Amino acid sequence: QVLPEQWGTGLLKPSETLSLSCGVFGDPSSIFYYWTWIRQTPGKGLEWIGQISYVGTTNYNPSLSSRVAISLDPSKFQVSLILTSVTGADTATYYCAPSLDITGTILTLWGQGSQVSVSS
Amino acid sequence: DIQMTQSPKSLAASVGDTVTITCQASQDIDVSVNWYLQKSGKPPQLLIYGGSFLDIGVPSRFSGSGSGTDFSLSISSLKPEDFGTYFCQQSFFFPYTFGQGTALQI
Numbered sequence: 001q002v003l004p005e006q007w008g009t010g011l012l013k014p015s016e017t018l019s020l021s022c023g024v025f026g027d028p029s030s031i032f033y034y035w036t037w038i039r040q041t042p043g044k045g046l047e048w049i050g051q052i053s054y055v056g057t058t059n060y061n062p063s064l065s066s067r068v069a070i071s072l073d074p075s076k077f078q079v080s081l082i083l084t085s086v087t088g089a090d091t092a093t094y095y096c097a098p099s100l101d102i103t104g105t106i107l108t109l110w111g112q113g114s115q116v117s118v119s120s
Numbered sequence: 121d122i123q124m125t126q127s128p129k130s131l132a133a134s135v136g137d138t139v140t141i142t143c144q145a146s147q148d149i150d151v152s153v154n155w156y157l158q159k160s161g162k163p164p165q166l167l168i169y170g171g172s173f174l175d176i177g178v179p180s181r182f183s184g185s186g187s188g189t190d191f192s193l194s195i196s197s198l199k200p201e202d203f204g205t206y207f208c209q210q211s212f213f214f215p216y217t218f219g220q221g222t223a224l225q226i
Contacts (some may be wrong), residue, residue, distance in 0.1 A: 046207060046218035061215035080131070095163050103154065105211035108175055110163035 002027040004096055005109040008081075012102075012118045018086050020114050022077035022096030036081040037070060039092040040113075042071025051104055052079060077106045122146050122210050133224060138196040141222045143208035145189045150211035152192045155184055158221075159204045167206075168193065176201075217224030 008020035024032065033079050037049040050060035052070045069082040079098070083090060094114045097107040123146040133139050143153065151171035158166035162173045166175045166185035171191060195202055201226055208219040 045220050046209070048209075048216040048218070050215075059214050063215070103211075105154070105216070106166065106175075107154070107164075108166050108170045110165075113163055 001109075002030075002099055004109055006094070006096055006111040006114045008114055008116075010114065010116055012067065012086050012090075012116065013120055014087050015085055016118075018081070018083040018090065018116055019096075020081045020094055020096075020116070021078055022081075022098070022111050023076065024098055024109075025077065030100060032077070032098035033102045034099040035070070035072060036097045036099065036104065036107060037079075037081045039094045040098060041092045045070060049081070049083075049094075053104065062096075088118050090116065091118045092116060098099060121215055122149060122213050122217050124208055124210055124217050124219040126206075126222055128222060129220065130223040131226070133198055134226065135142045135198055135200060137198045138194065139198065139210075139224065141193045141206050142189045143186075143193075143219050143223075145191070145210055145220075146221065147213070148188050149210045149212035152210055153186065154211060155182075155193045156207045156209065157202070157204050158207065160167070164207060172196045191208055195224075 004022050004024050006022045033054050034051050036051040040046050050070050052058045052072045067084045072079045096111040125144045153171050155168040158164040167178050168183050172184045183194045203224050206222045
C-alpha cells in the first residue's frame with residue numbers, strides 16, 4: 001500500500017507562515033476524494049485542522065479558519081497546508097490523511113507526520 | 121464543537137485479557153465514530169469506522185459498538201501489539217473532534 005509523504009518547514013519563528021505539503025506517489029489509479037490535515041500536541045491531543053475535496057471544496061476548523069488554507073493539485077496527487085502568523089501554540093506534529101472513501105471520514109492512510117516547532 | 125469524553129485515561133492489562141474503552145459524545149452523532157490505535161512515534165492507525173466496521177486487516181478481536189452519544193471499543197484476547205494509545209473520533213459534525221486518548225499498558 002502506497003503511503004502519503006509529507007515535507008515542509010520544520011522550524012519557524014513566531015509570526016511566520018507554516019507551509020507543509022503532502023503527496024501520494026506511485027499509485028496513479030487511486031482516487032483520493034478528500035485530503036485531511038490533523039495535528040497533535042502532548043497537551044491538546046489530536047486536532048482536526050481541515051479538509052479539501054478532490055473538487056476543491058474546503059472545510060476548516062473554526063478555531064484556525066482565519067489563518068489556515070488548504071489547497072490541492074489533483075494532477076500531482078499533492079495537497080498543501082498553509083498556516084499564517086504562527087505562535088508557540090502551533091508547535092505540533094502535523095499529519096495529512098488522504099481518503100479513498102467518498103465521505104472523507106474514513107482515514108485509513110496517514111502520512112508519517114511533520115514535526116513543526118515555533119520558537120524565537 | 122462536539123466534545124468526545126474518553127475513559128479511562130489509562131488502563132493496565134495483561135496479554136490475553138479483554139478490555140473495553142468508552143467514549144461519550146456531547147451531542148447525538150448517530151454512529152459516526154472512528155477508533156484509532158497509536159504507537160509511539162507513529163501516526164494513528166484506523167481500527168474501526170462508522171461505529172462498528174473493522175478497517176481492512178484489523179483483527180476480529182477488535183469490536184466497536186454504540187450509537188447516539190455512547191460508544192465503546194472492546195478488545196478481546198489482548199496481544200502484545202495491541203498496547204498503545206487508543207483514540208475515538210467523531211465524524212458527524214465539523215470540526216471533527218477526538219477524544220483525549222486511553223493509554224493501554226502492560
